[in-house]
Amino acid sequence: xxxxxxxxxxxxxxxxxxxxxxxxxxxxxxxxxxxxxxxxxxxxxxxxxxxxxxxxxxxxxxxxxxxxxxxxxxxxxxxxxxxxxxxxxxxxxxxxxxxxxxxxxxxxxxxxxxxxxxxxxxxxxxxxxxxxxxxxxxxxxxxxxxxxxxxxxxxxxxxxxxxxxxxxxxxxxxxxxxxxxxxxxxxxxxxxxxxxxxxxxxxxxxxxxxxxxxxxxxxxxxxxxxxxxxxxxxxxxxxxxxxxxxxxxxxxxxxxxxxxxxxxxxxxxxxxxxxxxxxxxxxxxxxxxxxxxxxxxxxxxxxxxxxxxxxxxxxxxxxxxxxxxxxxxxxxxxxxxxxxxxxxxxxxxxxxxxxxxxxxxxxxxxxxxxxxxxxxxxxxxxxxxxxxxxxxxxxxxxxxxxxx
Amino acid sequence: xxxxxxxxxxxxxxxxxxxxxxxxxxxxxxxxxxxxxxxxxxxxxxxxxxxxxxxxxxxxxxxxxxxxxxxxxxxxxxxxxxxxxxxxxxxxxxxxxxxxxxxxxxxxxxxxxxxxxxxxxxxxxxxxxxxxxxxxxxxxxxxxxxxxxxxxxxxxxxxxxxxxxxxxxxxxxxxxxxxxxxxxxxxxxxxxxxxxxxxxxxxxxxxxxxxxxxxxxxxxxxxxxxxxxxxx
Ligand SMILES: Nc1ncnc2c1ncn2[C@@H]1O[C@H](COP(=O)(O)OP(=O)(O)OP(=O)(O)O)[C@@H](O)[C@H]1O
Ligand SMILES: [Mg+2]
Numbered sequence: 001x002x003x004x005x006x007x008x009x010x011x012x013x014x015x016x017x018x019x020x021x022x023x024x025x026x027x028x029x030x031x032x033x034x035x036x037x038x039x040x041x042x043x044x045x046x047x048x049x050x051x052x053x054x055x056x057x058x059x060x061x062x063x064x065x066x067x068x069x070x071x072x073x074x075x076x077x078x079x080x081x082x083x084x085x086x087x088x089x090x091x092x093x094x095x096x097x098x099x100x101x102x103x104x105x106x107x108x109x110x111x112x113x114x115x116x117x118x119x120x121x122x123x124x125x126x127x128x129x130x131x132x133x134x135x136x137x138x139x140x141x142x143x144x145x146x147x148x149x150x151x152x153x154x155x156x157x158x159x160x161x162x163x164x165x166x167x168x169x170x171x172x173x174x175x176x177x178x179x180x181x182x183x184x185x186x187x188x189x190x191x192x193x194x195x196x197x198x199x200x201x202x203x204x205x206x207x208x209x210x211x212x213x214x215x216x217x218x219x220x221x222x223x224x225x226x227x228x229x230x231x232x233x234x235x236x237x238x239x240x241x242x243x244x245x246x247x248x249x250x251x252x253x254x255x256x257x258x259x260x261x262x263x264x265x266x267x268x269x270x271x272x273x274x275x276x277x278x279x280x281x282x283x284x285x286x287x288x289x290x291x292x293x294x295x296x297x298x299x300x301x302x303x304x305x306x307x308x309x310x311x312x313x314x315x316x317x318x319x320x321x322x323x324x325x326x327x328x329x330x331x332x333x334x335x336x337x338x339x340x341x342x343x344x345x346x347x348x349x350x351x352x353x354x355x356x357x358x359x360x361x362x363x364x365x366x367x368x369x370x371x372x373x374x375x376x377x378x379x380x381x382x383x384x385x386x387x388x389x390x391x392x393x394x395x396x397x398x399x400x401x402x403x404x
Numbered sequence: 405x406x407x408x409x410x411x412x413x414x415x416x417x418x419x420x421x422x423x424x425x426x427x428x429x430x431x432x433x434x435x436x437x438x439x440x441x442x443x444x445x446x447x448x449x450x451x452x453x454x455x456x457x458x459x460x461x462x463x464x465x466x467x468x469x470x471x472x473x474x475x476x477x478x479x480x481x482x483x484x485x486x487x488x489x490x491x492x493x494x495x496x497x498x499x500x501x502x503x504x505x506x507x508x509x510x511x512x513x514x515x516x517x518x519x520x521x522x523x524x525x526x527x528x529x530x531x532x533x534x535x536x537x538x539x540x541x542x543x544x545x546x547x548x549x550x551x552x553x554x555x556x557x558x559x560x561x562x563x564x565x566x567x568x569x570x571x572x573x574x575x576x577x578x579x580x581x582x583x584x585x586x587x588x589x590x591x592x593x594x595x596x597x598x599x600x601x602x603x604x605x606x607x608x609x610x611x612x613x614x615x616x617x618x619x620x621x622x623x624x625x626x627x628x629x630x631x632x633x634x635x636x
Contacts, residue, residue: 001511009503012502294502301516302513302564397460398460
């Protein structure tokens with residue numbers, strides 16, 4: 001009967017209860033939307049990170065990983081890459097020579113990572129060829145072409161056909177200086193590439209480094225992330241001398257972004273919950289204060305404080321949770337719809353791309369997210385109910401009865 | 405048997421700027437089957453005395469026994485249960501839970517006493533019928549007249565099978581015919597079921613119906629007379 005009383009009490013001031021219900025509904029829709037949006041942000045971030053930067057798997061000489069020493073190479077590159085490419089589910093394999101150095105031009109100098117690539121294989125792996133903003137993808141310049149990012153080009157005042165000089169060390173440790181000519185600029189969804197990578201032909205760099213059929217890094221792009229575990233295991237078995245790492249291991253920044261995102265999500269959810277808690281407390285305190293006489297009468301005739309407490313808690317809980325199904329329904333509906341059509345941020349596409357995002361966000365929800373929402377509502381209702389319930393049991397029957 | 409024994413009751417309200425001596429040594433014994441009116445001018449201490457007898461408030465001095473149990477120093481939580489099991493209450497107004505029907509209001513007190521569902525249903529209907537409320541059992545308080553509401557309150561008080569029923573000005577908000585009607589029912593319950601009633605009132609017509617009239621003045625009993633003319 002406590003349920004019945006609590007339920008009917010909610011409808012004593014219908015409009016007030018509807019306002020609380022509406023607030024809970026809106027609050028949940030907002031939280032669900034933010035979670036869905038953050039998911040798309042994270043999914044997009046890791047998808048882009050895989051597609052345009054780290055690929056699914058990278059293989060290096062085991063020692064190379066420690067200090068990226070130029071002398072730690074994967075030998076017999078051609079047959080190794082051929083063998084990797086023949087594994088099931090592999091879409092693209094790019095072998096890269098890598099050297100750290102300085103790039104200087106008449107406009108200034110900048111520290112860069114020089115990647116010696118096979119343009120075709122690189123394009124099949126990181127789609128670099130599709131990200132050209134000016135010039136061409138290794139076409140039109142015969143001798144020592146170099147591809148630079150638009151950011152670096154702007155910084156050093158480089159244009160197509162500008163001459164740059166690269167300074168680095170060869171595998172023996174001897175200093176090397178060589179001039180290259182800008183063949184094009186790129187802007188990709190990889191912040192790492194945008195900030196300081198330049199791409200040259202592998203044959204050009206091999207000549208300067210003094211390597212022969214060797215690479216530092218093999219990047220492997222798979223059909224789908226689902227193949228990640230199996231293919232990594234396979235590579236580890238096939239190439240025990242080399243270290244094969246997944247993108248998750250290679251890119252700790254992603255985990256960091258995930259952490260930051262869930263932290264900010266926590267703050268936003270907390271703010272929404274706090275607002276709801278205040279609304280609920282306010283409403284229920286009003287309800288309690290309107291019923292002082294009645295509560296006094298109930299305690300006078302023999303209703304224990306524990307029961308009064310339970311009654312008010314129950315009422316607050318019902319009131320708070322009534323809006324929840326609507327909120328969850330509308331929220332998931334909204335996310336399902338937006339997940340299909342996407343949210344278009346084309347206007348900010350350039351800025352987004354620099355940080356590794358696509359212009360269209362596809363919000364999504366995981367089952368765990370709904371548990372988060374459910375727990376958040378429960379906590380909100382609980383916190384919102386304690387205060388009014390305590391207020392109610394503090395009443396003294398004699399005084400409450402004198403109250404009109 | 406004595407249902408109420410109060411000895412040397414003093415009550416001083418100290419929360420006020422000047423302490424108010426609401427009761428100054430009241431000895432009152434009520435035996436089973438009485439139909440007693442507590443009367444006196446406004447501020448004479450009627451409500452204060454009823455609250456103390458009913459275990460809603462504690463005396464500053466003196467002792468109070470209800471049904472042989474000393475409740476003077478009972479803890480708050482024990483008092484709530486004691487009231488539930490031993491005392492029926494009828495207040496001046498707003499006695500009922502507005503969101504429950506007449507029958508549910510009566511059944512509710514038995515629910516608190518953890519009576520079975522059948523007993524609650526059966527007894528609630530029986531009492532409502534006895535109090536002339538047949539056909540109104542599914543109405544909520546606001547759909548009932550003031551007199552009907554007070555009769556539901558009496559039914560609720562009777563439902564818990566208390567040792568006595570305390571009523572502080574039960575007729576204060578009723579018109580004269582409802583007052584007469586309520587008094588008829590209370591008197592009938594007193595005569596037929598031997599229910600003990602202690603009620604306070606200002607109303608001379610109510611005073612006339614009492615078997616015993618205790619008059620308070622300035623917190624002391626000024627007179628205590630038994631009268632014999634009971635009519636139904
Ligand atoms: N909670 C309280 N705090 C302070 N003084 C109080 C309190 N309750 C009652 N009093 C005072 O105690 C005295 C007795 O009050 P009480 O309510 O018992 O009188 P009463 O006989 O019931 O009066 P009425 O006929 O108006 O209901 C009054 O002077 C009143 O002002
Ligand atoms: Mg009074």
